[in-house]
Amino acid sequence: MPDLPRTPKAFAKRWPAFKGWLQARGSEVRTPTNQYELARFTTPEGVGVVYRNGREVISAWKGGADDAFSAFLDAKPWRVGVKTKTPGKSKRDRRINDIMDRDGNACCYCGGLFAPRGEFASPGKKMTIEHFVPRTNGGPDNLANSALAHQDCNNRAGNLSVAEKMRLRDEMREG
Numbered sequence: 001m002p003d004l005p006r007t008p009k010a011f012a013k014r015w016p017a018f019k020g021w022l023q024a025r026g027s028e029v030r031t032p033t034n035q036y037e038l039a040r041f042t043t044p045e046g047v048g049v050v051y052r053n054g055r056e057v058i059s060a061w062k063g064g065a066d067d068a069f070s071a072f073l074d075a076k077p078w079r080v081g082v083k084t085k086t087p088g089k090s091k092r093d094r095r096i097n098d099i100m101d102r103d104g105n106a107c108c109y110c111g112g113l114f115a116p117r118g119e120f121a122s123p124g125k126k127m128t129i130e131h132f133v134p135r136t137n138g139g140p141d142n143l144a145n146s147a148l149a150h151q152d153c154n155n156r157a158g159n160l161s162v163a164e165k166m167r168l169r170d171e172m173r174e175g
Contacts, residue, residue, distance in 0.1 A: 004061065004069055008052045011038055014072075021072050026080040028142060031102055043068055044081050095129060099148050108147035109157060109165075110172045124152035132162045 048065030071078035115121040130149040133139030
């Protein structure tokens, strides 16, 4: 196994190339969830995470992150592959959970909260997945292009450009 970076600075130098390498092999690069995570991405084992400690040293490679980085350094084959399904969890449910973990339980446009899962939502307030660059216009179906929106808010945004959608968000939140 090749030498893995030992410091966040050494890892950061390789991160842009490693990130592209991961994405080309089917991995979804996710947003770190706390200050000690340098990287978070999907692996054949689930989610790989590279951690640093308070002394600016990489302290752990979890969930197959070390295997992925080693394959990257050695130019060896590596793919995320087909994940086994979790009983009762659809791809949509997993995506919604990932978005809620990242953004919270609020509409990306108006900022209003969603009804708790399983409870009735009034018409127009149902939770939808907003794709900032619409899939019908070639936008990717990934976490980076997704947010949660009320059905009415999502319909109002329609096929606006991303910049127009952000202006709409600002207008809706101002009042």
